[in-house]
Amino acid sequence: MAVxxxxxxxxxxxxxxxxxxxxxxxxxxxxxxxxxxxxxxLGRNPALSIPADGDRTTLATRxxxxxxxxxxxxxxxxDAESTFRIEDVDGETESAFESPALTFGYTREGANSSLELSxxxxxxxxxxxxxxSDFVGDDGVLDLPDDFTDLVGxxxxxxxxxxxxxxxxxxxxxxxxxxxxxSGTSYEDATDPDLEDIESANIGLLTTLRISPVLTGTGALxxxxxxxxxxxxxxxxxxxxxxxxxxxxxxxxxxxxxxGTERTETEETIGDTETSGLTGGLDYAYDxxxxxxxxxxxxxxxxxGDEILTFVIGRSLELPVGSLAATLGVTxxxxxxxxxxxxxxxxxxxxxxxxLFRLNRTVTVDTxxxxxxxSQAAAYYTYVVNPASxxxxxxxxxxxxxxxxxxxxxxxxxxxxxxxxxxxxxxxNSTIGYTIRxxxxxxxxESSLITLSLAREFKARR
Numbered sequence: 001m002a003v004x005x006x007x008x009x010x011x012x013x014x015x016x017x018x019x020x021x022x023x024x025x026x027x028x029x030x031x032x033x034x035x036x037x038x039x040x041x042l043g044r045n046p047a048l049s050i051p052a053d054g055d056r057t058t059l060a061t062r063x064x065x066x067x068x069x070x071x072x073x074x075x076x077x078x079d080a081e082s083t084f085r086i087e088d089v090d091g092e093t094e095s096a097f098e099s100p101a102l103t104f105g106y107t108r109e110g111a112n113s114s115l116e117l118s119x120x121x122x123x124x125x126x127x128x129x130x131x132x133s134d135f136v137g138d139d140g141v142l143d144l145p146d147d148f149t150d151l152v153g154x155x156x157x158x159x160x161x162x163x164x165x166x167x168x169x170x171x172x173x174x175x176x177x178x179x180x181x182x183s184g185t186s187y188e189d190a191t192d193p194d195l196e197d198i199e200s201a202n203i204g205l206l207t208t209l210r211i212s213p214v215l216t217g218t219g220a221l222x223x224x225x226x227x228x229x230x231x232x233x234x235x236x237x238x239x240x241x242x243x244x245x246x247x248x249x250x251x252x253x254x255x256x257x258x259x260g261t262e263r264t265e266t267e268e269t270i271g272d273t274e275t276s277g278l279t280g281g282l283d284y285a286y287d288x289x290x291x292x293x294x295x296x297x298x299x300x301x302x303x304x305g306d307e308i309l310t311f312v313i314g315r316s317l318e319l320p321v322g323s324l325a326a327t328l329g330v331t332x333x334x335x336x337x338x339x340x341x342x343x344x345x346x347x348x349x350x351x352x353x354x355x356l357f358r359l360n361r362t363v364t365v366d367t368x369x370x371x372x373x374x375s376q377a378a379a380y381y382t383y384v385v386n387p388a389s390x391x392x393x394x395x396x397x398x399x400x401x402x403x404x405x406x407x408x409x410x411x412x413x414x415x416x417x418x419x420x421x422x423x424x425x426x427x428x429n430s431t432i433g434y435t436i437r438x439x440x441x442x443x444x445x446e447s448s449l450i451t452l453s454l455a456r457e458f459k460a461r462r
Contacts (some may be wrong), residue, residue, distance in 0.1 A: 035064035039453025046150045047127035048445040059086040079103040112195020119162040149400045149409040155190030158333035173210040197229035214248040252287040291316040302365035306334035322348040339363040352384045371403035388421040414437040
């Protein structure tokens with residue numbers, strides 16, 4: 001694992017060092033950051049096993065490297081990190097480099113074009129992903145992966161994603177956009193049999209034509225290919241073509257409509273299938289003095305070619321010390337019941353604290369054509385005690401159900417963390433976490449985690 005991480009880091013470093021000098025000449029410097037964090041972790045049943053595993057004591061040394069260079073028209077960033085762990089599990093000691101993660105991003109703005117590239121690679125032990133906070137993005141929103149409810153037990157999970165977007169004609173009446181992407185998730189020695197490797201790739205060509213000051217035409221061609229390492233060795237390709245119009249009813253109101261066709265071909269060891277049908281949508285947006293009002297109707301198709309109809313109304317509000325956004329709607333997968341969907345996001349910003357509250361209910365169809373219902377509730381609170389210290393509290397609750405099996409999975413996470421700046425360069429970080437996972441067909445598992453670490457970053461500019 002360590003060798004693979006070094007090789008991948010080296011490849012990423014070559015890419016960055018190749019592009020960085022050109023950027024540095026225009027910007028006058030490159031900022032690099034080296035980080036080291038030494039900590040101790042005390043965990044109980046981190047794999048959420050039933051019956052519970054024993055206690056685990058871990059000495060973890062996390063190393064990180066970051067590079068950023070930015071000019072008026074370009075920005076390049078590269079981050080890499082890995083952790084060396086020495087673990088004692090019920091008297092048995094193990095050590096290894098784990099959790100390599102790489103992130104790369106590049107953007108360039110031209111006079112009449114733009115380019116955006118991104119890539120990431122993450123390899124983690126499944127039993128080191130015990131907390132929902134691992135899936136909270138920089139915007140504070142909890143974004144759970146499709147395999148979240150199956151991330152129990154032991155094994156390794158590797159995920160990657162690369163994407164590129166080229167836009168030509170950003171300031172012209174006719175604009176073209178080319179999108180390319182690939183992603184995948186794989187597992188090694190996973191104890192949960194429901195975890196299956198999956199890889200996908202996609203390409204899309206989008207055009208926008210400014211017909212008049214108030215009317216814009218759109219068109220798109222998309223192609224995707226997905227391979228699953230499941231019992232039937234599924235290979236699925238999807239082709240989609242659509243066209244639409246965007247009409248500015250007034251300076252504050254916009255209406256859009258699209259119509260298209262989608263064809264899906266599925267190859268499996270049990271036989272091949274082919275489906276096709278119409279897709280489309282209607283969208284209305286109204287810019288209000290204190291926010292936006294939106295209405296949308298969408299007719300899409302799942303992997304089996306069945307139609308999914310969704311209608312959603314949304315309202316956002318800009319508050320004096322925060323924001324509020326809500327959506328409410330209904331969706332109906334073909335041959336299934338009508339389901340409620342929606343979300344509520346409330347943020348309150350104060351001089352020394354920040355509070356985020358989120359509710360979300362989604363109904364989606366996964367790669368096995370199963371309807372998946374997922375409800376989330378999360379609350380996060382950050383309080384700046386003084387210029388040297390801060391406190392973070394979090395509570396999350398997730399419920400997931402699938403139509404193919406009468407099985408309900410509930411997950412509850414409680415976390416509290418405290419950070420204190422010992423000096424200008426050294427930080428003391430501590431975290432307490434508690435997790436409960438309750439699955440109808442498996443049972444209830446509990447896990448707890450306590451961490452304490454010292455961290456420092458070394459920054460340099462040249």
